Amino acid sequence: MxxxxxxxxxxxxxxxxxxxxxxxxxxxxxxxxxxxxxxxxxxxxxxxxxxxxxxxxxxxxxxxxxxxxxxxxxxxxxxxxxxxxxxxxxxxxxxxxxxxxxxxxxxxxxxxxxxxxxxxxxxxLRINPATALRMLRDFTELKPGGWILQNAANSAVGHAVIQLARASGWRTVNVVRRAELIDELKAAGADAVLLEGDGLPEQISAATGGAPIHLALNAVGGDSALRLAKALAPGGTLVTYGAMSRQPLRLPNGLLIFQDLRWRGFWISQWYRTAPPTAVAAMFAELFALAQSGVLHxxxxxxxxxxxxxxxxxxxxxxxxxxxxxxxxxx
Ligand SMILES: NC(=O)c1ccc[n+]([C@@H]2O[C@H](COP(=O)([O-])OP(=O)(O)OC[C@H]3O[C@@H](n4cnc5c(N)ncnc54)[C@H](OP(=O)(O)O)[C@@H]3O)[C@@H](O)[C@H]2O)c1
Missing domain, CATH: 3.90.180.10 (Medium-chain alcohol dehydrogenases, catalytic domain)
Structure with missing residues (x-):
């Protein structure tokens, strides 16, 4: 009936x-x-x-x-x-x-x-924390204490990146477009929080003490993505997973020729379509444990x-x- x-x-x-x-x-x-x-x-x-x-x-x-x-x-x-x-x-x-x-x-x-x-x-749990976890794990091998750079850091994915990075012993530089988020994200576990703007690559370097950054996560596109790319170490990876500004990516030739940056993309729907069922089950088990322990919120x-x-x-x-x-x- x-x-x-x-x-x-x-x-x-x-x-x-x-x-x-x-x-x-x-x-x-x-x-x-x-x-x-x-x-x-x-x-x-x-x-x-x-x-x-x-x-x-x-x-x-x-x-x-x-x-x-x-x-x-x-x-x-x-x-x-x-x-x-x-x-x-x-x-x-x-x-x-x-x-x-x-x-x-x-x-x-x-x-x-x-x-x-x-x-x-x-x-x-299925979309945003899963996206954060995959991007932190599947593109580069991050060393203990290593730095990750991200924009749109106040997003759900951004929060999950901060929480997962902290739990794994990695540090985050977080870029936001509103000053009132700086203290809030630091209280949530962010190591550094910076405002979008032209001087960003220098501010990022100051925040990390010049430590190399091998992974940047881009959900904005346009000029914001370019600023992340400029802050990467030679051979570093920029993963684009969102385009909140709806502005296209601009890729300067020199960043590929002289810095050998990796320019990658990620889509969780494609990951679910292609990952072996055992990998999906293992990820859910991990996400559930992290949510239960309060790491992910x-x-x-x-x-x-x-x-x-x-x-x-x-x-x-x-x-x-x-x-x-x-x-x-x-x-
Ligand atoms: N590829 C994938 O598999 C995948 C998976 C999950 C999410 N995503 C994408 O990731 C992005 C974030 O998703 P979410 O669910 O985490 O977002 P959310 O929690 O809904 O938050 C949206 C975020 O975008 C920021 N934002 C909005 N318009 C912006 C602009 N023009 N310039 C800069 N920042 C802007 C907001 O900043 P304020 O806080 O200042 O408002 C906020 O931090 C989206 O583009 C989404 O489609 C992709």
Missing amino acids: KSKVMAIVFHAHGVPEEVAHAEEIEVAEPGADEALVRLLAAPINPADLNVIEGKYPLRPALPGVPGVEGAGVVEAVGADVKNLRAGDRVLLPHGYGTWRAAGVVKAENLVPLPPEIPAAQAAM APVERIYPLAEAAAALAHAAQSGRAGKILFGGEA
């Missing part, structure tokens, strides 16, 4: 708060190998807004339900499901369309969650009910937030 639940649906691409609205959608009974999952929490990430705008490589069929990640609780399971039961908390599948009060999912695609991780924190600005879609989406698109905007009811 089918029932109806609230979901956020977009029928056309455009400005998120204008084209995505709360409406009722049908939910079927779970089949033999499926589970019915009720949403606990799902964040609004920049990529979700880009999907609704039609500016992202993932393009769900329209009308579509946005939401790449989220956490839920199992309400019922089909006859053949042995690894889950009602009441279990789970991570929803990558790109599921999580902004719905409930949905039916193949049980094998659900990741059981330790019950101790608060729902909102669990809901934000993502700031939350506000949690909205699905019915307040327009307000939530407009809020998520604002600059100067102190943390993520989520849908859901439980913190």
